[in-house]
Amino acid sequence: MKVLFIGDIVGKPGRRAVSEFVPLLISERKIDFVIANCENAAAGFGVTREITEELFGSRIDVLTSGNHIWNKKEVMDFIGDYETLLRPANYPASNPGSGEVLIPTAKGEYVGVLNLAGRIFMKPIDCPFITAKNKIAELRKKTKVIVVDIHAEATSEKRALGWYLDGEVSAVLGTHTHVQTADEEILPQGTAYISDVGMTGPFDSVIGVRKDAIIERFLTQVPNKFDIAKGDIRLQGVILDIDAITGKANSIERISIKLKE
Numbered sequence: 214m215k216v217l218f219i220g221d222i223v224g225k226p227g228r229r230a231v232s233e234f235v236p237l238l239i240s241e242r243k244i245d246f247v248i249a250n251c252e253n254a255a256a257g258f259g260v261t262r263e264i265t266e267e268l269f270g271s272r273i274d275v276l277t278s279g280n281h282i283w284n285k286k287e288v289m290d291f292i293g294d295y296e297t298l299l300r301p302a303n304y305p306a307s308n309p310g311s312g313e314v315l316i317p318t319a320k321g322e323y324v325g326v327l328n329l330a331g332r333i334f335m336k337p338i339d340c341p342f343i344t345a346k347n348k349i350a351e352l353r354k355k356t357k358v359i360v361v362d363i364h365a366e367a368t369s370e371k372r373a374l375g376w377y378l379d380g381e382v383s384a385v386l387g388t389h390t391h392v393q394t395a396d397e398e399i400l401p402q403g404t405a406y407i408s409d410v411g412m413t414g415p416f417d418s419v420i421g422v423r424k425d426a427i428i429e430r431f432l433t434q435v436p437n438k439f440d441i442a443k444g445d446i447r448l449q450g451v452i453l454d455i456d457a458i459t460g461k462a463n464s465i466e467r468i469s470i471k472l473k474e
Contacts, residue, residue: 214322214457215242216360218386219249219273219450220393223414223421224256224441228264230413230448230472232271238468239272242452245318248326248360249413249450250388251298252278257421257441259284262291265298275299275314277328279364279389280335282310301330301364302348303339313348315355322457324360325352327382329374331365331389341365342377349381357383357460360453364389368408375406383455383462386410391420393449393467403461411449411469418442446472 217238222231231249238244251268254260258281268276275297282288282300292298292310302312313327327348329341341363352359359382363371371387378385380402387394393411400406412421419427422439429437448470454463 214245214318214358214455216246216248216324216384216453216455217242217244217450218360218362218384218410218453219247219448220409220411220413221250221253221388221391222268223253223391223412226441226443226446227412227414227421228254228267230446231268231273233472234448234470235271235273244452245320245322246324247273248275248277248362249273250278250362250364251276252281252364253414253421255285257439259288261285261287265291265295269297274316275326277326277362277364277388279330299326299328301328301338303329303341303344305339312344313352315352322358323356324358325356327352327359327361329361329363331363331367331370333365333367333370335366342374345374345378349378353381358455358457359383359460361385363387366390368394371408372406375400375404379404383460384453384465386451393469395467397451397465397467399462399465403459405451405453405462405465407451407465407467410451411467413448413450414446415442415444416447417444444474448472
């Protein structure tokens, strides 16, 4: 089974890259299942119902998210309408939406997707390690193919989770920092790991935002508007080859594709 996981989609440029590249990748690389992180899809902060529909229309099977999922207040009203639009599972259970899902591919093979948020340098929410164990135990009753999105700041927290879940899930994939790392590997018990899958959006920027706005913020320490940049649009992520029977990863491949202007 081949799974495409797309790094944080940033604004309209990121959505454009998704619409152009995802169908092509599905065809050329024989992709069976597509997951993408959408928490920055609406002008960099959050997601709307319209954008959710747009991304699912681009042949994405599951949308994960992170701490910015709540930035658009309207999400509280519609996140529960979409089984495959996830928020981190370690937010309070009273929050709307779900942090995990189990759905079949076109071939009828089930894939479990678990979304978690880190706690280092982020909001104090439930422990992602304990939450992961509990949720994975339930998912493994029905499938061994499980992909985890750990949306976190600290590489140490992501890497520790990778080791903690080695052999229990197919992949532990980091998101949130928007900078693709070069540490992809298959851990000893068969779990694919990477600290950050990267960003899908404009790279003539500082992690998706106009350079001048970010530089001004650093120079003055005064809050200003963060507008999404426009140039050098790329899609980044990873392609996983997973044994559908054992759930172990055979390979993990980083991808970074530039959109022609």
